[in-house]
Amino acid sequence: MLAGRSVRRRAGRALLTVLAVALAATLLTSLLIASGAARSRVLDQVSAGGPLAGIEVAAAKPDPGALDSDKPRPGPPRPIDDAALHRIERLPNVKSVVPVVVNPVVIVPPVPAVRGATARSAQANQSALIRETLVGADFSHPGDLPVSVLVGRLPHAGSLTEVAVTLGYAQRFGLDRRHAGAVVGTELVIGAPRLYSALGQVRGRWTRAEIVGVVTQQAAAGDVIAPIEQAQLARQWTRQGDLATEFGVDPSPYSALFVIANGLGHVGAVRQEINNIGFSTSAPETLIESVQRYLHVVEIVLTGIGLIGLLIAALGITNAMLAAVRERRREIGVLKAIGARDRDVRRMFLIEAGTLGFLGGALGSVFGYLLARALANVVNRYLAREHLAAVSLGLPVAVLAGAIAGATLLALVAGTLPAQRAARLPARQAMGDR
Amino acid sequence: MTGRRAFRVPFRVAAYVAGCLVAVTQLSGCGGSGHGALGGQAHVTVQPSQTFVVVGSAATVGDGLDQPMQQVWARLVWREAFPRSTIFVNAAVRDATAASALQDQVPLAAELHPATVAVWLGSQEAFDRVPVDGFATDLRAVLERLRATGARVFVGDVPQLGAVRADAYNAAIARVAADAGATLVPLHDLSVRRGDGDPVFVPNPAGHRAIADAFVAAIKGRAP
Structure with missing residues (x-):
């Protein structure tokens, strides 16, 4: 509840942090969805449209x-x-x-x-x-x-x-x-x-x-x-x-x-x-295995690019949370003075970080999926002009869920240091700073 | 900057970004289905099919035509008198007579259990001046065996052959057709006049077209 109130009180900063995570998650999900579609299209081509096996x-x-x-x-x-x-x-x-x-x-x-x-x-x-x-x-x-x-x-x-x-x-x-x-x-x-x-x-x-x-x-x-x-x-x-x-x-x-x-x-x-x-x-099992190996390398590179984006967003979360800890020293001191334990304070900041990560991840997944659909439609128009089979995206639930879970997890990790710092803050020192 | 004001600016940015994404998706036809790798499959459809067999001689094979596969009368009848699911077998043999058709063509027609058979024989006999009675006996056997398969049988008579008179053969064909329960397709008036000679039927594309029209009209139950 306290974490929620904190997010609401500093809505502007929270929204920017969520947007940063969302943009990173958008990048990651759209890249993963696009590479997945490209993978199935290439393998379809290799297997002449038939099952790979x-x-x-x-x-x-x-x-x-x-x-x-x-x-x-x-x-x-x-x-x-x-x-x-x-x-x-x-x-x-x-x-x-x-x-x-x-x-x-x-x-x-x-x-x-x-x-x-x-x-x-x-x-x-x-x-x-x-x-x-x-x-x-x-x-x-x-x-x-x-x-x-x-x-x-x-x-x-x-x-x-x-x-x-x-x-x-x-x-x-x-x-x-x-x-x-x-x-x-x-x-x-x-x-x-x-x-x-x-x-x-x-x-x-x-x-x-x-x-x-x-x-x-x-x-x-x-x-x-x-x-x-x-x-x-x-x-x-x-x-x-x-x-x-x-x-x-x-x-x-x-x-x-x-x-x-x-x-x-x-x-x-x-x-x-x-x-x-x-x-x-x-x-064509040997050919398909070779193509799969190359496609796997491409996927690793694209995932790496998306993860770098998420890492930058995580640093943003750490930065925002550290700023929050600095601004809320007095509040932390009061909480400790009325009986809050270190782990309660830590939990409050971790919940705040996790919430930001979850919201950013969810938003980014939706945006990423829409972006991938938009890209796929542009690509399909070109393929239709060339009378080639279209790429099909489907709904990659695993990628979307993974992006949300990954962003939440990364946000929790990013929030650990600020949460730890807030938890260790002595009540007297926190109260006396004002 | 107050917290409320700070909230508004990023909110607008977020709304703008979301709006752009939705617009791009809509403009590019996000809802379009785009056929997948295999296209759509709805249901299993096995249509009943019937067989149309033609018994005849050289003209029915398509001799003398530049494009027999497109122009021969039998093929025109198949395309115009029957639904697409109909199977077509042209059993005709060059220089066939009613007697040889009994050996070479009728067994194949019987094997196929056809729904409809078109027969055009007699010209060879008329040219060779085969006795009409013998021709009538053989033709009767042909038609009766074909009728025994349960098929509708349509038999064409002999068109004008110039100096060769076919009236007796046509009379025999009409009699035998009536006896065997086959439908007579009158072709005896089909001819063109060349110079001062007798009218003669020419098996060119126009001639095949005329024969086909007569058979199509008979099969469809129309007056030619």
Whole structure:
């Protein structure tokens, strides 16, 4: 109560002290939030928008000579069936398994050509079918896929009339990254081939789908991404023809699996287990670990800058509290004369310092978050212009709570010396100074 | 400076700083959602799909067209008469007759359990002057097997072929279609006159457009 009254009596000084702490906390939180967002964006880029702990499992046996590589050479083909899928699902530290199916297709170029397409590319595409690969994945759990949306959205899970395309598709029409969004809303006519060798003819199973988004993806090589049902139907059609292997369609029910481990630390062990089952795996774990190390250094530097700010603010608190002790010697003397013990006086000043730190920390956290949001929006506008995926801040509760707790703690430490000095002040000396 | 006055100045500074931060946040669209790395996912949608199969010969394959994938009549019908979810299979084979279609095309159509089948045969027989009765027998088998799949069957007759007379074949097609429960798509009036010669159907983009219009009208239940 006494501490509160003291703060209220010297409101101007208290407010300036709170503002100093708030500014330091603002600096620290905004830097930490920004670096956290940048970290997730960079790692998203490295992992192609997919989970960092993602592992690609090929429909092939592992090559013993390339087990330690991020991208090993696959061994001889080995089908991935439901039994293999369930066996991998049951492995320890496997969070989820997403099957991937690919099939060769041909695409009829849209008429009229895509808006913004260069005349030469449109003409070239009109005269020829585009050979492509349809990549099918389960979109009911998009967070489990190595896919990042650049423009638009992903197809709805199970949709037979929606697809997404990669930048590679847009580039066929002379559209660069900035203008790739022009393909969104256009229609693709997709044909899965089936060979009839007796007739010397290839017949297509044709479907129409709207392009709903442009993505980057690492699920499999291919520029057209669709719900797995589309790819399975296309694959079934092609496989029932003669010489399906001529089209690169193997007998495996699934072309690949995308496995997510329970954290980056388990990726190596899970890969080893899958290799032991008999499938070739790849994961960018070494690359991600290297990038994480560099990002950690950047975070340390930014945190250091924020902490220097807080330290300066703490010195301000010490200075203000020392001034308060000097000004309130008589009050301290009176308190001691009426029975207050040293620890009561110490506690009063520590509460005052802690209150200033807490208020400054809380204010600084809010300001820091708002500042980071403002910066993120400026950055996102630039990224949107460049047709790059936006950064997402979320609400970093741990950073905000940590900043408040840290500022309070630092203020308590900064207030210790003045509080100690006030506590040790003899009552007589304090009273006699006036 | 009194304590009250000392309070006012920093309070104004604090209010100014807070106001600036809020303004910057608002101006830069703080509330904007900005799509995340994966975009939004709302619900699982699995649409029912139907299959449209075409049985025919060289013209149905698209022979003679610069851009058969865009201009052939079968593909135009698929795009214009059916919803986007419809699957399309062109079973046509060059130089096909009703007899060869029974072997090469009908089994595929039956395998696909189509909702709709468009048949355009007879021109080859008319050019080769195949006996009409034999043609009618084969066509009847084709249509009956297709109807047995539960599909709606639309059968086009033969357009004007210049010096080649197709009237007898068209009469057979009309009779067999009626017997088999198929819908006849009249194409016999489709022709262009070239010089002093007989009217003739030309399978160019305009000709395919005309055929497609006739099939689309029949499938949609409109008068051509």
